[in-house]
Amino acid sequence: MESIFSLIPDTPLVSFTILILVVLLIPPIFERIRLPGLVGLLVAGVLLGQNGLQVLNPSDETIKLLSDIGKIYLMFVAGLEIDLNDFRKKRNRSLSFGLATFLIPLLLGMTVGRAFGFGWNGSVLIGSLLASHTLLGYPIVDRLGVVRNEAVTITIGATIFTDISALLVLAICVSIHGGDFSAETLILQLVNLALYAAFVLFGFDWLGKEYFRRTGDAEGNQFLFVLSAVFLASVGAELVNVEQIVGAFLAGLAVNDVVGRGPVKEKVEFLGSTLFIPFFFVGMGLLINVPAFVSTLTSGFALTASIVVALLASKFLAAFLIKLRYRYNKAELFTMWSLSMPQVAATLAAALAAYQAINGAGDRLITENVLNSVIVLMLVTSLLGPILTAQFAPKIRPPQPSLVPESLSDWGLGAANPTTAISSDVFTIIVPVYNPLTEKYLMEMGAFLAGHESGNLVPLSIALAHVHMDDPQLQVSIQKAQKMLNQAANTAQVLGVTAYPQLRIDDDVAQGITRTAREVNASLVVMGWSQNQGIRARLFGTVLDQVFWSSHCPVAAMRLLTEPSNMQKILVPVKSITPLTIQTIRFAQLFANANQASVTLLHIFVQEGFSLTQGPDPEQIQQFEQQLSEILSQAGPTVGFDIQTVIDEDPADVILRMAQSFDMVVLRSFRRRTAGGLTVSNVATRVVKELTCSLVMFGEPHS
Template structure:
């Protein structure tokens, strides 16, 4: 091993390459073992660190830099992903639960620290490490369709209080540890932190909105603005003697409303979840002293058990307190407990900051690692168990047939010269023109509407470029072919050839000019790194469009499609609009629609019957086409849907993307199906979906 290590050049690029390799390969392996990917990253850090292969050193400058960036990024994303709108909706109850789920663990943790002989400052900090929580179970409640349940909303809202309060305690404890304790110094520190927080939250919010308003669609500059903001605020927090993770969290809250669920947010989170956050967890693994860690689990087993059981018990006390105050049922209470149990983001970042300044011992730091491992596994399991028993808030099921069509301009004070159902079809590939225009023609004929085939030619600096002339002639031929196909359906047609700097924006602008009811584009399977980072054409059209978008991958002509499958994950207004689209297409082509819902094995017969009844009501309120409903009980949603799709001509999927609160990507059923479907499919989505 030593001879092999001697062959590795001493260059900063080597550890960076190793970190990328670890981030790429290790998390998927652990997720297949049904363990969190971050556990794999910690394990990799231990194996590659001083107690293992000694390939990476926690003391190297490159590891310190990348680990610090990852720590800052982790806390920034934690602040960025807090749903402020949900917090505002139930702020009183969220604050109540936030106060209880912070105060009880803080008290229990402080008592444990004092009982084993730690000082008051260290003991209070130990308590604060138990007080925050990371919403690792959020993707699970989203999959179950119970995000709108009040108990889930309240728990999500409580996160903002627990994280801020825990980081505030950390800042005070580190300040006390670094200097003389006095009431005056604490008051000065709190005042400085309060003023700084106000400047960041209000000043950065205002500056961000102004910058985004002035820069329009310059996403690269907006991305750099966000990056500058987070690291500038982190540096500023150190100037006032507060740990940089406090500033990073404040920066996340400050730009939360500015970037919203925009492409810039996706780019920010993509960079973090792909690079820097995994680097932080590997760096944490490098710091674990294996002999000391084993000793913590043997000679220090009393402290470890006390902290783990103290956390579980105190979080349960907080959830039970909410049950008594607001009369939640036991399933809601236990879901609140399960969601508030995992200790990852704020806990690990705070523990690392405290350990580096000598405020907590190595034994306590190792105990926090054990706590993270236990709760990151236990929390999602409990969330799945109790979340599946929650009642799903019922949407308005009496939506009209046109529920998927957005408001017309005339209804908001603008004139629409066409004043009819309009389908904009983006054509670029001669091989797919017929199928795309056929789909648009069927829908437009059904609604007595207009088909607008368009081609977008990317602009050149010089408009007399020979290549531009060639492209324009090709576009003209495409439009002629599209117009011929549209005429076969007897619908009104208007072709448009547009020159634009950006293809996606050219499509969206044309659709807006025609007040389109729907955009139809062909499927693009570009999954390159550049596409993931900068977004592909489909992502950008979804984001910039004002109306729904249908992305088609058709293996046969639309007029030959007669059996349509619509998977329904949970009943939401967005799901209803997807069903309406499928019904409209079926009505235009004498096809039949099958709604398929895959349930967990723990779903009761009463819940299945209720779901079938609701789906029947949805179908009855739309276009009257031949339809059916099937509810399957299966452990693997993707496998069940793929097997069912083999009997259908077309699958209509809803566009949706998810991420965890910790910044690590989660696979989506829709993504899995798109990769494996052997029949035609349509990805239907609404603006900003």
């Protein structure tokens, strides 16, 4: 075996190739056996490191660079993913829980450190490692539709306080460890931290908004601006003697409002979760000394056990105190505890930074035993946290949204008859026409909906403009667009619906669509489904992606395999009751009422593979079905409907199996999320790829 590996050239390109292969192959294997993918990356690092096959060297400059970039990127994404809107809504309660879940673990961690002979500085650092948390259970509460529950919201909001505080403690401890401690130096360091944090949080926020405003839709430059911000903040942190990861996290918070939920954020997270963040976890595995790790679990077991117990106990105590203060129930208590338990992103990054901090005497801030104990802590909490979240979060009843979303409050109520010109106070549907193969069915769908609501139907064709408006290519583009509009108008006339064709000259198709929709105050945009869903679309986006991001009104992307008049049975999978879910149901009701069709709502209760229970609570299912029935019967058009609940581990398989007996499936659009730095798959990807009947992907503005 050694002779085989000796044939591999020792070049940076080989190391990079091996890392790519590890990230590609290892996480899916571990996820199939119900283990987090990041655990697989750590194990891969151990096997490929100095205590294994010795293929990768942690001291190699290429490995160190990629690992450092991953560490910085991990903390940046942690700041970028925090929902500042949820934090602002429950600011005071989020700060209360943040203070409790920071101070109690900090004090217990300090106690453990002092009990095992560490100095005050090292003990405070150990306490700070327990104070932060990573929301590994977020995808579970999101899938269950309980993110808007107050207890869940304040737990998510508390992440801001705990992560910032823990990183600031780290910065102070590292500074003290590197030099002579005095009250003057501590005050000076705190002042430097305050000035630096204010400059990053407010300066980068203002600069980002100005840059994004001036660059308009230049996503490439905006993407580079975000990358520049994170690395400038990291370099600036070093200039004021603060750890790089502090600057990266603050940069994430600073540009959070700037990038919003737009495509730039999607691309930034995609790059990080696909490449750099997994590199960091592999690099962590390379640093694990297997003999020392085993020794930590044997001779140093008391320290490891104390750290794990202190973390579990302190996080539970903090959640219990907040439960008493705000009168949350038992399910909310354990959900708060399980969400604040996992120690991954900030904890691992801070532990590595502390381990690598060496003073003039050659002493490390924390010992290898503490680093290994933190890795054990990560493994225990990253497994136990999601298990408990899956156990208790389903018992939380989701908050009740309004039955009629404000943006669609006039759907199904009938509007005034259209006048000879486009009126802004009636139900208006924009139908972009650009593909002769799909135009007829899309116009029929638009005509069905507009006719039912006595609204306006606006066929839209975009003629792409170039730098010179007298370019002959523009004339050809205008002629082609006009021909498409004439065909659309003829189709509308045959269907008995008055159409108001619009021809627009624009340098961007997606922006031309959304600008026209805004100008005519459209209620809905009906588009053909784009087949381009590969890696190129993920990186650069499609027209459909951009319209979803920038439209002011709902967008229905359709892949129609037959005439809309033939669609009599409509299937609507429902994950949870949210405003977007209700909008999706309203759309299905509107079409069914216009076409005298029936609607079936399919609720799939996902039985997690690591759930401790045998099945959902029957009362919970009954309550959920009752809520769906109220939504269908109390508002919107009257249609025949059915509600079915299926318990299964594979929602995509259930949808595909059920869809075989339906004419059309209506899905709500949602984006991919990341958890612990690794991409979480979404059900819609497989359904869209394998579905054999007509499809509508319905999305809210900026979805």
